[in-house]
Amino acid sequence: MARGDSEGALFYERVLDYVAGDENIHILTDQQGVHDLEVNALQRVTTVGLHTAVREGFGLAVTEFLWKSVPVVARPVGGVKLQVIDGQTGLTGWSVPELAEKAARLLSEPDARTRLGEAGREHVLENFVITRHVQRYLAFFSSLLCGH
Structure with a gap:
């Protein structure tokens, strides 16, 4: 809970x-x-992640699935829409029937699951992992110091 x-x-x-x-x-x-270890194990054996919140902050559960190369079907709310980009890093929809149809489609299309899962992991790596933020900060401060 x-x-x-x-x-x-x-x-x-x-x-x-x-x-x-x-x-x-x-x-x-x-x-x-x-707890954490069990949740991690369950996420790693998940075929498709499903996130149905109608309101959400960043949506760390989505990030966890994407980091594990698990494609996610979700409503595009809050920070979820920054992570699950429809057709690129996952699939989005609003209604329960639409979400169910998209999840069912991914369950039956292993190539699409693999493509979206790999793209989702790459998206998290490029945009949300702390080392990427540090790299951006250092580049910013460097540009200030060097006058670029």
């Missing part, structure tokens, strides 16, 4: 009610021992 997510508990209860009795669905939470 995300800290500070007031709707998280309500959504969690709704999901539990919806899947009640289905022995093929397992809901994992931090209360059951799912």
